[in-house]
Amino acid sequence: MDKILLDHGSGGKASHSLITNLLVPEFENPILAQLNDGAVFEIGGSRVAFSTDTYTVDPIFFPGGNIGDLAINGTVNDLAMCGASPLYISVGLIIEEGLSVGDLKKILNAMKEAAQKAKVQIVTGDTKVVPRGAADRIYINTSGIGVVGGKTNIAGHNARPGDRVIISGTIAEHGLAVLTQREGITFQSRLKSDTAPLNQMVGDMIAVSGQIHALRDPTRGGVATSLNEIALQSQVGIKIYEEALPVSEEVLGICELLGFDPLYLANEGKLLAFVGADDAEKVLETIKASEYGRNARIIGEVVDDSPGRVFMKTRIGGTRIIDMLTGEQLPRIC
């Protein structure tokens, strides 16, 4: 490999390889090497979570949201996946010369409303303008700080055999909404991005159970890739049931039409939870009672054979290996 390819940013296998083979060894330290959605460390006796994400979504406006609320919700969710309560957000804008001030205002307004909804404060920022052609309208980096409660110990390496795998709702909506918008495919449908803040949901879950071992929001690379990440980090096998996967009729129909697999499409308002079996039903009910969790389901379990592998029991009774996203099913969607 001598050049960076689009695939290195897909969130799938090539991204994983770039990160584990190049970035982590270079910046060698134990916090980064955990490969969680954020870093957790102590400051003066408090456990602080810190996360960063850059948003390069194309198009910047799509059904259900725009790059602005996406950038706030994404970092809020990354912090929540560490078990943290998100508090403070930074915003770094890269604007292409010529962006209309009207569009910028719409985006800033979406950020403001998303921050209010998630109860976080945007406290610091930076703006760069690059010449026409040196960016695609606007890119946004958000970083965030949250606080992790005393007993909480949620991390990608903590899933263990016997855990139940919960998904907080129907999958693939963000990825499909953005893809169809970008390609100019419009459907007579209510398909839209699921972008939403999940911190309230996670707070409720932690309040009812001490058995939440791992959380991940299945964004780029979709549910399949996130499950593989957890399987690798925790060195466990994960078995999911195709018939249990919540997929809306619309998503299913469009995916069949276009030949996409919803397991690899991005979500921006969903989480995967790995919960001790005894608490799984209780946590599921808590998720279902929350604003963005109505369609939550238990979709599988953690097993002790095949460490690092994910497989799916299909509807017709077979077993299919679920790999990380490879190649570029969806360039640059989140």
Added chain:
Amino acid sequence: MDKILLDHGSGGKASHSLITNLLVPEFENPILAQLNDGAVFEIGGSRVAFSTDTYTVDPIFFPGGNIGDLAINGTVNDLAMCGASPLYISVGLIIEEGLSVGDLKKILNAMKEAAQKAKVQIVTGDTKVVPRGAADRIYINTSGIGVVGGKTNIAGHNARPGDRVIISGTIAEHGLAVLTQREGITFQSRLKSDTAPLNQMVGDMIAVSGQIHALRDPTRGGVATSLNEIALQSQVGIKIYEEALPVSEEVLGICELLGFDPLYLANEGKLLAFVGADDAEKVLETIKASEYGRNARIIGEVVDDSPGRVFMKTRIGGTRIIDMLTGEQLPRIC
């Protein structure tokens, strides 16, 4: 104004107007509104500083450094300007498809070495790859977290009449090194970027004096723009002496040749300190004793007339008003 112009990212007057007229009102909150290099807030009894900056420098390699060490030093310095000890850094990469892996490695290596030198840890990151033509090789966002000591109260609005203004060394080197490299103007000279971490220097300064009221690193827009920012934030006048300004022979020569004003050229390893008169000499000596402060000087003082204005006593005895950078002397240099 209906479109964003390059000038809005210059760090000068148009940037200031974009930030104060559009961004701050939109995200209205008291921490952001202070317009410091970072935000400072309490977490569990500790005072935490949080800062973000995106680096879009062109060219990405230049005499004295590259975009990698620049991105680490820049955020380390923004935290130091809040009086904080920087601890943790996040890295968000936007890579243009086709960047050579060799170049990426060089940049990552420079980041690693800069982090080691500044004694900060890179703890979390994100990588996006955008299609060819949708970025200019690589952009880097770094955000950072630091801790502010108990009694420290350093902020852009704290400069007060009588304060002495100290610059920690010769000016305009980064801006000129990058500009000449970009334009293909090469000189038989040792001109190079001054990129350097200033946190050790600031730690030493705080250790010897409780009278450090404001600090700022004069990056985009140069010394002139930073002085104007402090004059506005503190609602004071600032008077500087042209003959006191430390400018190297090389910088002076090239600036004269090309018609640039060193007061408006970026620095990436210098700070401006506003220090109570009684402590000014002591702080100056401390800066001079530190690794990057050998050429420090007192260049002016804070006055109580003309709030919000900066003026300069020229070599020939006149007085010149020093405004913020207007227009695009240097597009996209840091």
